[in-house]
Amino acid sequence: GESVGLHLPTLSVQEGDNSIINCAYSNSASDYFIWYKQESGKGPQFIIDIRSNMDKRQGQRVTVLLNKTVKHLSLQIAATQPGDSAVYFCAENPPSYQKVTFGTGTKLQVIP
Amino acid sequence: DAGITQSPRHKVTETGTPVTLRCHQTENHRYMYWYRQDPGHGLRLIHYSYGVKDTDKGEVSDGYSVSRSKTEDFLLTLESATSSQTSVYFCAISEARDRVGYTFGSGTRLTVV
Secondary structure: OHHHHOOOOEEEEEOOOOEEEEEEOOOOOOOEEEEEEEOOOOOOEEEEEEEOOOOEEEOOOEEEEEEOOOOEEEEEEOOOOHHHOEEEEEEEEOOOOOOOEEOOOEEEEEEO | OOOEEEEOOEEEEOOOOOEEEEEEEOOOOOEEEEEEEOOOOOOEEEEEEEEOOEEEEOOOOOOEEEEEEEOOEEEEEEOOOOHHHOEEEEEEEEOOOOOOOOEEOOOEEEEEO
């Protein structure tokens, strides 16, 4: 929602440029990761996921990169559009039915 | 959001009153979750359910209770609302216990005055 967007790190990108949003995760045992997009006033929306046996996965205009060595995820959005303006956050899922942990997010602002 | 509805969307209530939020799904998913979202925090799990009458506590369950008498409905009750429970509440569903993405509802913005 709107109040969640406050106090977040913000990435401002020109329309048409590529965006890279980063996320550090905490549990080295996590083996499944998801990126969510949350538009103002709406619930989070699944974008793309990746399992730990992969280091890259591509979707439509989005790519997720996973670096397990440094516990880092990134979301790349190609040709960023005004509709991409939102808060993006990652989630990590450890094995053995441990609970999903969500990051606090990054606000992406697309400049027309 | 398709297949999952939260009600009400907004509510203002007084300190000390009980409040019930409803989550309704039409996806027939077994797993349902209640989260709260606050500035500076990621989504935090309040309670979850793995099936009818099968619920458990999450990381921030104090002051909250849940019930699931039907697959499609998951109710969150604030037994005696406090100002610290002012938040945006999200319900989520999933078709498996883990390693799947969640589908979230549109949220309920609750203000306790």
